[in-house]
Every structure is written in structure tokens, then in C-alpha cells.
Amino acid sequence: MVKLAANLTMMFNEHGFLDRFAAAADAGFTAVEFLFPYDHPVDQIAERLDRNNLQLALFNLPPGDWSAGERGMAAVPAQRSAFPGSVALAIEYASILKPARLHLMSGHGRRDDPEAVAAYRDNIALACAASAPLGIDIVIEPINNRDMPGYFLNNFDWAAALIEQLGHPNLKLQYDIYHRQILHGDVLTSLAALLPIIGHVQIAAVPHRHEPGSGELDDIGILQNLDALGYTGFVGLEYRPMGDTVAGLVWRDRLTSMENQ
Numbered sequence: 001m002v003k004l005a006a007n008l009t010m011m012f013n014e015h016g017f018l019d020r021f022a023a024a025a026d027a028g029f030t031a032v033e034f035l036f037p038y039d040h041p042v043d044q045i046a047e048r049l050d051r052n053n054l055q056l057a058l059f060n061l062p063p064g065d066w067s068a069g070e071r072g073m074a075a076v077p078a079q080r081s082a083f084p085g086s087v088a089l090a091i092e093y094a095s096i097l098k099p100a101r102l103h104l105m106s107g108h109g110r111r112d113d114p115e116a117v118a119a120y121r122d123n124i125a126l127a128c129a130a131s132a133p134l135g136i137d138i139v140i141e142p143i144n145n146r147d148m149p150g151y152f153l154n155n156f157d158w159a160a161a162l163i164e165q166l167g168h169p170n171l172k173l174q175y176d177i178y179h180r181q182i183l184h185g186d187v188l189t190s191l192a193a194l195l196p197i198i199g200h201v202q203i204a205a206v207p208h209r210h211e212p213g214s215g216e217l218d219d220i221g222i223l224q225n226l227d228a229l230g231y232t233g234f235v236g237l238e239y240r241p242m243g244d245t246v247a248g249l250v251w252r253d254r255l256t257s258m259e260n261q
Ligand SMILES: O=C(O)C(=O)[C@H](O)CO
Pocket: 035, 060, 103, 141, 143, 176, 179, 202, 238
């Protein structure tokens, strides 16, 4: 049975951020994830997790100035001096919130730029070293160019080769099925091949990023396949509900009834 984590940045937007924890628990979730906690005092988030008996699957390191279009700092040479401070902030939150994984976004850049690649490798090492004592994995996620034009990490094979080359025991792949399908397709075969390095999975229907099962792939079949492969991590539901979040959860009932067959 796959372990689902509601993504509280995208789901339950009927409520303010801190009230989404209770809404997710009321809807039957036992785990959540979100992109960025940094606008809220860490103790308030910890209290909502605790009060609602929720596990935290994942959140992201600070992305730079999101409203100015920044999408991470790790592969951005001009951000080298700011990067250690961003890791320190993430570790401050992580030491209290205790997520299973932290997602490190690369930011914009080109993989044929040696300075960007060098910054990325060095910054990954720094983030892995800082999170290892907490028992937390760093995950890196290839993101498709349609949603994030110019994003540095936009190739699954390149990401997998880098993880192998760097050899940090706590560096893993964040496999977002939505991005995978848009970038390369071949979801089932690549899930099986990459399973040993996958630290976190996310899902949304392609192409509109709505509820699983509402797009071009058999998302429920893919989740069953992932389970059969022996994946034991979380699956983050990183989708934008088409309407009311709870009404849209009928797809989850279909998954559960198939799992119980
Ligand atoms: O966009 C995604 O798929 C993500 O997982 C990032 O964390 C944020 O954009």
C-alpha cells in the first residue's frame, strides 16, 4: 500500500496554510508535505503536525526570491555566498519539524556551464553534510521546461548519473511522475530502473496537473506498480485540485479499493 502525503502548498487551498493540516487529517491523511515553511514560525507548524498526528514527508530548502522568479540557488554561481545561510535556515526548521527528506532546488542555469555544474556539486555536498547528522536525505528533482523554462536540472539520466558520481549516502532522486512524463515518458521502466536511488515520489495527472487519473496516464496503475516494485517511501500528491479538494479525492477511493482486492 503506497504511503500518500498531501501536498499542502497545492491541496486544501480552501484554507489558510496553517489550517490545511487539520483539513488534511480530517480527509484521512496521515502524512503531508509542502514547498516552503519559512513564512511561518517553526513552532506553529510543529504544533499543527503534532495536534493532527501527521508525519512530515518533505519540504524544500529556501529557493531564493521566489516572487522575483528564482527557483533555487544550488546551481547558481552568483548565489554561492548566500547558499550556506539558506541551508542553515532549512536545518533550523528541519531539526524541529523532522521531515523524512529535504528537496534541494537547482535554480536556473545550463548544464553545459562548468561554473554552474561546479556550484551544484559543491552545494549538494554542503547540504548533504548538514542534513546527515539529522538522518535526513537530500533529494534533487528534474523539473520539466514547460513549467519552469531554463531550470538547470531537467534530465533524469543526468540527475541519476550525478547521484552515482557524487556518492553521498544521503543524496537521492525525487521522482515526480508528472515531470517525468513531460520530459521523457517511459514511466514504468524508469521507475523500476531508478528505484534504488529514489528517495521521494510525487504525482499529478499530465498535462493539467490535476487529480491522479484525470490525465493521459493510468496514474492509479502506476502507483500500484510502484508498490509492487517494493517502494516504501512517500508519494507526495503535488496536484492542483480541479475544484474542491475533498470532493476531488474520489480517485484515492479507487486506489484504495484496488489495493484491497
Ligand atoms: O514543482 C515541483 O514539482 C516541485 O516538486 C518543487 O518542489 C517546486 O516547484
